Amino acid sequence: MLVYEKNSLAEEIEELVKTYGNERPSLLPILEAIQSKYNYISDFAQQEIAQHLAIHPVEVYSVISFYSFLHAEPKGRNIVRLCQTISCDLAGKSKVAEAIQKELGIRFGETTRDRRITLEYTNCLGMCDCGPAMIVNDAVYTHLDPQRAIKILSEIK
Numbered sequence: 219m220l221v222y223e224k225n226s227l228a229e230e231i232e233e234l235v236k237t238y239g240n241e242r243p244s245l246l247p248i249l250e251a252i253q254s255k256y257n258y259i260s261d262f263a264q265q266e267i268a269q270h271l272a273i274h275p276v277e278v279y280s281v282i283s284f285y286s287f288l289h290a291e292p293k294g295r296n297i298v299r300l301c302q303t304i305s306c307d308l309a310g311k312s313k314v315a316e317a318i319q320k321e322l323g324i325r326f327g328e329t330t331r332d333r334r335i336t337l338e339y340t341n342c343l344g345m346c347d348c349g350p351a352m353i354v355n356d357a358v359y360t361h362l363d364p365q366r367a368i369k370i371l372s373e374i375k
C-alpha cells in the first residue's frame with residue numbers, strides 16, 4: 219500500500235476524470251486505476267470520485283462491493299483464497315484451513331501485519347475432483363494437504 223497525501227490523490231482522480239470522462243460509465247475504469255495503484259479505494263477516494271461523477275458515494279461503494287477485484291479496505295500484497303465448497307470440504311479443507319491460520323497467525327478475512335497475505339475463503343474454483351484447492355493471486359493449487367499449503371505460502375514474497 220502506498221502512503222499518499224490526500225491532495226495528490228485528489229489530483230490523480232482529477233486526471234483520471236479528464237482521461238475517462240465524468241459520466242457514469244467512467245466509474246469502473248477510474249476505480250480500477252485507483253485500485254491498481256493503491257491496492258484499495260479509500261473513503262476519501264470514493265468521495266472524490268463520487269463528487270466528480272455527480273453520483274452518491276454509496277453508489278461508488280456498491281460498485282466496489284460488487285466486484286471482487288475492488289477493495290474498500292487495504293489488502294495484502296497477495297490474496298490467498300481457499301475453496302470452501304463441498305467437494306473441497308469433504309477432501310479435507312478444514313485441516314488445510316487450520317494449518318494456514320496457525321502458520322500465518324491470522325483468521326480468514328484478515329491480513330498479516332506485514333501486509334504480505336490476505337486470507338479469504340472462496341467458492342468453487344472448478345477443480346472439485348482435485349481438492350482441497352486454493353488460489354494464490356492468479357495461480358490455482360490443488361490436492362492440498364496442510365504441509366503443502368504451508369510450503370506454498372512460505373514461497374510467497
Ligand code: FES
Pocket residue numbers: 301302303304305306307341342343344345346347349351
Ligand atoms: S469444490 Fe472446491 S474447487 Fe470445486
